[in-house]
Amino acid sequence: MARIVRVARSTSLFGFGSRFYSTSAEVTSGVSHASPFLHGGGARKDAARDRNVQWVFLGCPGVGKGTYASRLSSLLGVPHIATGDLVREELASSGPLSQQLSEIVNQGKLVSDEIIVNLLSKRLEAGEAKGESGFILDGFPRTMRQAEILGDVTDIDLVVNLKLPEEVLVDKCLGRRTCNQCGKGFNIAHINLKGENGKPGISMDPLLPPPQCMSKLITRADDTEEVVKARLRIYNETSQPLEEYYRSKGKLMEFDLPGGIPESWPRLLEALRLDDYEEKQSAVA
Ligand SMILES: Nc1ncnc2c1ncn2[C@@H]1O[C@H](COP(=O)(O)OP(=O)(O)O)[C@@H](O)[C@H]1O
Numbered sequence: 630m631a632r633i634v635r636v637a638r639s640t641s642l643f644g645f646g647s648r649f650y651s652t653s654a655e656v657t658s659g660v661s662h663a664s665p666f667l668h669g670g671g672a673r674k675d676a677a678r679d680r681n682v683q684w685v686f687l688g689c690p691g692v693g694k695g696t697y698a699s700r701l702s703s704l705l706g707v708p709h710i711a712t713g714d715l716v717r718e719e720l721a722s723s724g725p726l727s728q729q730l731s732e733i734v735n736q737g738k739l740v741s742d743e744i745i746v747n748l749l750s751k752r753l754e755a756g757e758a759k760g761e762s763g764f765i766l767d768g769f770p771r772t773m774r775q776a777e778i779l780g781d782v783t784d785i786d787l788v789v790n791l792k793l794p795e796e797v798l799v800d801k802c803l804g805r806r807t808c809n810q811c812g813k814g815f816n817i818a819h820i821n822l823k824g825e826n827g828k829p830g831i832s833m834d835p836l837l838p839p840p841q842c843m844s845k846l847i848t849r850a851d852d853t854e855e856v857v858k859a860r861l862r863i864y865n866e867t868s869q870p871l872e873e874y875y876r877s878k879g880k881l882m883e884f885d886l887p888g889g890i891p892e893s894w895p896r897l898l899e900a901l902r903l904d905d906y907e908e909k910q911s912a913v914a
Pocket residue numbers: 689690691712713714716733734737738739740741742745767768769770771772775851860
């Protein structure tokens with residue numbers, strides 16, 4: 630642990646976090662509470678802290694963290710930083726870490742805390758140099774150590790925990806496709822889970838690519854059934870304690886996705902008290 634903390638302290642993650650560090654801990658603990666990020670009629674900067682939001686998205690592989698984190702980042706004007714993307718960029722770069730990472734990722738295992746903190750630090754440093762502030766983190770933290778490191782260096786305002794029934798997660802991962810030209814993500818899975826034992830059913834239409842992307846779709850190497858099942862098992866073992874950790878700090882907002890994007894996006898905005906955000910933004914512009 631000491632070594633990992635030293636990694637965080639000796640990297641820009643520490644510098645980045647400390648610059649925005651705040652002791653104020655006004656948080657939301659559930660969907661019925663008002664978002665703390667809409668002081669004074671709603672602005673992407675939290676006026677009290679003079680910085681942009683610092684949110685974390687938790688959730689099992691395939692739940693849609695990337696989709697909703699990326700939409701919110703466009704809405705709020707903060708970077709969406711997905712550690713899985715940082716790992717894939719490193720893999721594609723054929724740099725010194727590439728071989729080591731590919732073995733880990735292709736077995737569905739977690740990359741070491743040290744490597745992931747370093748990748749994240751570099752990303753934050755590059756963003757800071759470009760004038761970025763705030764973030765929506767997707768895929769980090771994934772272990773208690775990572776959460777402790779993050780907590781040491783910066784203040785997280787809100788942790789959104791997205792949830793879907795376990796039965797649909799494998800199908801959703803297997804249906805994922807990315808256009809290798811425009812980089813957009815799609816999903817070809819048709820989900821239709823019937824309600825049972827008092828649990829509501831769930832149906833999700835596929836998110837199909839436009840014709841120009843159709844012939845350029847790629848599937849992630851780690852989205853095979855075997856690897857997805859390993860990732861789900863590892864998530865349940867290592868990441869679920871994070872829910873308890875953030876719940877105990879009063880920062881966790883649980884969100885059961887009611888279906889696909891058309892049903893879920895407006896409900897998520899409502900839960901975050903961001904449903905009239907765009908209107909308010911244009912009114913003050
Ligand atoms: N915070 C992290 N800690 C350790 N490994 C990570 C982390 N984020 C991403 N990875 C590695 O990158 C892989 C892909 O991550 P991601 O795209 O977030 O996938 P998932 O669909 O499993 O949420 C993970 O299986 C893991 O090997």
